[in-house]
Amino acid sequence: MTNLDVPALQQRLVDFAAARDWEQYHTPKNLVAALSVEASELVEIFQWLTPEESARVMDDPDSAFRVTDEVADVLAYLLRLCTVLDVDPLEALAAKIERNELRFPAR
Numbered sequence: 001m002t003n004l005d006v007p008a009l010q011q012r013l014v015d016f017a018a019a020r021d022w023e024q025y026h027t028p029k030n031l032v033a034a035l036s037v038e039a040s041e042l043v044e045i046f047q048w049l050t051p052e053e054s055a056r057v058m059d060d061p062d063s064a065f066r067v068t069d070e071v072a073d074v075l076a077y078l079l080r081l082c083t084v085l086d087v088d089p090l091e092a093l094a095a096k097i098e099r100n101e102l103r104f105p106a107r
Contacts, residue, residue: 006090010083013076031081038073045070 017023045066046054058064082089 006079010079013080014083017080026080026084028081028084031077031084035074035077035081038070038077042067042070042074 017026045063046057049057057067079089081087082092
């Protein structure tokens with residue numbers, strides 16, 4: 001497996017888009033729309049499952065593949081969006097967690 005750190009994955013996505021001349025389509029608006037579509041495809045897998053069935057979705061190899069594939073699509077578009085907008089996704093997440101810890105203190 002290749003390097004799995006976030007910047008390396010973002011660079012692979014940049015290189016992938018550049019090699020296909022897709023940067024022209026990777027505007028924030030288009031990336032957000034694609035992210036929404038991919039997130040909806042992930043929702044679709046779980047849409048009619050009971051809570052119990054949803055907790056076991058990874059037990060079925062076909063369902064597990066679909067979930068993993070859609071998670072990858074969501075993450076790919078999110079990372080492309082972060083690259084285009086110059087947002088560090090890990091810094092953004094860390095800051096959000098800190099704000100939530102203050103907003104919702106532990107009991």
